[in-house]
Amino acid sequence: MSFINLKDKVVQVKIVYYGPGRCGKTTNLEYINRKFREQIQSEMVSLKTHGDRTLFFDFLPFHMGQIKGYDIKIQLYTVPGQVKYNATRKLVLKGVDGIVFVADAMEKQREKNIRSLNQLHENLQSYKESIFDIPLVMQYNKVDLKEHGIPVLPISVLQQDLNSRLQVPYFEASAITGFNVAATLKKIISSTVVSIQKKLL
Amino acid sequence: MNYGIVSQEQLEQIEEILLQKLIKIGVDCAIIIDMAGNIITIKDTGKSKYDIYSFAALAAGNFATVDAMAKLVGETEFSLLFHKGQDSSIHFSKIDDELLLISMFGKDISLGFLRLNVVEAIEQIQKVWEKQD
């Protein structure tokens, strides 16, 4: 649920980066935090373990500017990807407006991506939301590994596995180099804002 | 999806309640957030300098965690959440299933007196909020 404050003319929008463990969700936010400093007024909050795995969430508020006189405040979150953390994953999804599904393009992660997407579907259902209705963007991350000789799934396979029914916008990306990180973010923000505008009219 | 929209009038009424019931008795800062971590409104003495958006995200997460723990052990909820610090303390209270009232206060107020005022504030806020639908 995005929250709209008619008095101060502020819209708060919640976007969640979701995906299997170690797929690169936190790395996406870290890149955004470095690259868009002027649009971020505060520090990134990361609740993590000693081994740098997300324990609860990362949080990064991102200022979008104005649309029709309304200040758009984008709240970026990541979920913890490790299998055992589904209870907290669900908590982070509460009130989500838009989702980036970050898939790990490494060949050996194929099953994990599919399982994570299925669980996203179930988790959304528990909030009476549908994965088919919510603004969603696919990101196939770590494509840079190809150059290092590490087997990476072809896009056609990833599309077949994850996006054949959803048919949402998708990007090949490398969160570590920043390739298509901003493009992914722009796409999910615009889909989400359009969807909120539609609901308001 | 349903969207939380409050009118200017409602917000002004709610802010007035926070002012009369909490700020006037010496609470440093009163924030209403929703369970998704959005800020509905904030009323303070103008002194607080920390980042309220991060604070709201963490507060919602904290509350949600304790709520989930309550359910795990078979409680419907742990109604009181209170963190005591050296100079300032934080008190959390549920307004309804969607909203949370957070009060930050110093050493000059007793928890009992604060709770009394929080309960009254919440009753009044519920009345204003109900008019929303």
Ligand SMILES: Nc1nc2c(ncn2[C@@H]2O[C@H](COP(=O)(O)OP(=O)(O)OP(=O)(O)O)[C@@H](O)[C@H]2O)c(=O)[nH]1
């Ligand atoms: N080569 C390569 N490595 C990446 C990329 N993105 C992330 N990584 C690495 O993958 C590891 C995990 O990245 P994180 O961003 O912490 O993954 P996460 O999805 O937040 O993981 P959890 O918090 O456990 O869910 C780190 O060592 C990153 O440096 C990428 O695009 N390319």
Ligand SMILES: [Mg+2]
């Ligand atoms: Mg992480």
